[in-house]
Amino acid sequence: MGKIGIAMSGGGIKGVCHAGVLKALEEHDLKPDILSGVSAGSIVGAFYSDGYSPDQIGELFSDISFRQWTKIGIPSGGFFSIDPFVSFLKKNLRTKRLENLPIPLRIVATDLDHGRSEVFTSGNLVDCIAASCSVPVLFQPRKINNTNYVDGGVFKNFPASTIRQECDYLIGINASPLVADNYKLSIINVAARSYHFMFKANIVHDKELCDFLIEPTDMAHFDTFEVEKSKEIFSLGYKTAKELLKTNF
Secondary structure, three states, rough: OOOEEEEEEOOOHHHHHHHHHHHHHHOOOOOOOEEEEEOOOHHHHHHHHHHOHHHHHHHOOOOOOOHHHOOEEOOOOOEEHHHHHHHHHHHHHHOEHHHHOOOOEEEEEEEEEEEEEEEEEEHHHHHHHHHHHOOEEEEEEEEEOOEEEEEEHOOOOOOOOHHHHHHOOEEEOOOOOOOOOOOOHHHHHHHHHHHHHHHHHHHHHHOOOEEEOOOOOHHHOOOOHHHHHHHHHHHHHHHHHHHHHHHHH
8 A cells, every 4th residue: 555644624623534544544454654634624733743632632622611711802803812722722732742643644725915725844842733723713813923723624624635645545534524414503603604615626636646535524513612512423433434444444
């Protein structure tokens, strides 16, 4: 099979399903040589590369609430500050520089100043993750080297193309399938769902680049910031992957 790459999409708390999928892949001796991640995918990718097991990653998110990761800010590019989330990352990530992670990780963010997608391969690990996770309007942009960055999903919510040339076999995990479903009418949920409509259009090409695609369709029933459902989301990712792996490997 050669060098294995794993690309992980954005999706808010639904990104915990990436950890469940990684657990199933490990049980089939499918371990990545390189990773790429956007937003939630960059979080899971960073912790996995940093040496956390899939179960440990799931546990990290099991007792966290949206309010614990954010705080209301004076509107300056976003309604919420993610400083508490940044503190969480600094406390729990052992590797400080992106280029020093044991498993290479490519993190995608959006350069807000120049209107383009940016792939980080080096730099302060926490800053790169925070930039990739800063959903426009909801969260304040992250400034790196005097450039403002927002969520990587604006241009590329499924970063398969960022590592396609660096691996022989590419596994893609899309945590953000969007289907017609009920959702809660709140500013956060309406904004997140609207962004997902935009994201849906920019993942088509990257999905086609994958040799093996894992896309838990039932994930659409969860809200983007429904953090209290993280254990269910982890389990759904694991079960979906196990079923697909049985018939394909």
